[in-house]
Amino acid sequence: MWKTVCLALGIAALASGTSLAEDLPGDPTLGRQLADGVCSACHKVEKGMDEPGRDGAPSFQTIADNPTMTPLAIRFILQSTEKQNMPNLILTADETDDIIAYIRGLHDGR
């Protein structure tokens, strides 16, 4: 099961990697694991899931498809202490990069 998921993600990452002008340092596979473990309590983290999660937390697909949610914007949100309904998540710099790579990787140019 995980093998299939990882393989699919790898292909998705490769496919989107070429179409994205961004060259992100993070590892989307690790980002996916973090998203599952840390973010999925509130956000829908799977590709293609559009509906919001707990407390109206936008799905990661919605975030990925939002043109204003650039890697910089996501980084800012994750590091800001001003989040309204989001807990102050303590992520390392690497974890932040991985999550950003995963979220941006969900965007398929729709």
Ligand code: HEC
């Ligand atoms: C306890 C619930 C909760 C957890 C856990 C959580 N979030 Fe959120 N998140 C929210 C809510 C609710 C919002 C909606 C904005 C707000 O009210 O802060 C949000 C908003 C966001 C936004 C901004 C989206 C927008 O369009 O404004 C990003 C990016 C985000 N979360 C990323 C993450 C990531 C990455 C993780 C895991 C590392 C995570 N969140 C974990 C509840 C959560």
